[in-house]
Amino acid sequence: MHRFCFDPAQKTGNQVLLDEEESKHLLKVLRLELGAPVIAFDGAGHEYTAVVQAVANRMVQLGDLTPTGEMREAPVAVTLIQGVAKGEKMDWIVQKATELGVARIVPVWTERTVVRLDAARSAERAERWQKIAREATKQSRRTVVPTIDRPCAWAEALARWPSSQPLLVPWEDCRGTGLGRLLRSWSPAPAALALAIGPEGGLTAAEVAQAEALGARAVTLGPRILRTETAALAGLAAIMMELGDWR
Structure with a gap:
C-alpha cells in the first residue's frame, strides 16, 4: 500500500488530515479514490493502516486509523x-x-x-x-x-x-x-x-x-x-x- 506521512498535530481520534503536499501526491499523482487503503505514519514512530475518507478544499482526510504495531528503527x-x-x-x-x-x-x-x-x-x-x-x-x-x-x-x-x-x-x-x-x-x-x-x-x-x-x-x-x-x-x-x- 502507498505510504503517507502526517503531522501528529493533525490527528484527531482515528482520523488525520494530510498536508497539501501529501494530499496533492495522493490525488494528482497516485489518483487514489475514496475508500482506498493506505498506510499513514507520523514520523515519530507511529504507523497506521487507514482509508481515504474525504476530500475538501484539495486536502485529504484519512480515517479508520488502526495501529500496525510496526517499528523499523535501529536499536542504536x-x-x-x-x-x-x-x-x-x-x-x-x-x-x-x-x-x-x-x-x-x-x-x-x-x-x-x-x-x-x-x-x-x-x-x-x-x-x-x-x-x-x-x-x-x-x-x-x-x-x-x-x-x-x-x-x-x-x-x-x-x-x-x-x-x-x-x-x-x-x-x-x-x-x-x-x-x-x-x-x-x-x-x-x-x-x-x-x-x-x-x-x-x-x-x-x-x-x-x-x-x-x-x-x-x-x-x-x-x-x-x-x-x-x-x-x-x-x-x-x-x-x-x-x-x-x-x-
Whole structure:
C-alpha cells in the first residue's frame, strides 16, 4: 500500500488530515479514490493502516486509523556529523543515510569544506534536506523521520555532543583500531553514538585532535581512501551490522 506521512498535530481520534503536499501526491499523482487503503505514519514512530475518507478544499482526510504495531528503527540511535559536501552529494548522503537508519544528521563546516552558505541559505538547505529525509523515510518503510540540523561549525557540533556517548571519527591517517573491531569490542553496546565524517579532502589533523581532546575516538575504515559519501555510508553500514538490526 502507498505510504503517507502526517503531522501528529493533525490527528484527531482515528482520523488525520494530510498536508497539501501529501494530499496533492495522493490525488494528482497516485489518483487514489475514496475508500482506498493506505498506510499513514507520523514520523515519530507511529504507523497506521487507514482509508481515504474525504476530500475538501484539495486536502485529504484519512480515517479508520488502526495501529500496525510496526517499528523499523535501529536499536542504536546514530547521529551522522557530516562535512557539507559539494553539489548534489549532500542530498545523496541524506537520502542514503536515512535508508540505512540514521537518527540525526548534523551538517558541519570544516577547514576543508568547499561549500559556504549564509544563514538564510543554510536554513533553506536544511529544509530541503529534511524533505529528502522524509521522502526516504517513506520509501524505506521507516516510521521515524531523521532530524536534519542546520549546518554549524565543526567546533560547535563537537561542543554540543554529550560526552557520555561515543563519538567516532574515521580518518584516513589513523593507524589505530578499525571501526568494525572497535564496535565488536563494546559490551554492552551503547544506545546512541555519533559518526563524524569530513568533507572532500577530509578532516585536518588539528580537527581530529580537537575531537579527541573532547573524548572522541579516531578509527580507520581500512587502507583505501574513501570519498566522503562512501565513507559516511560505509561507516553507517558497519554500525548497523555490528550494533544495529542487520545482525
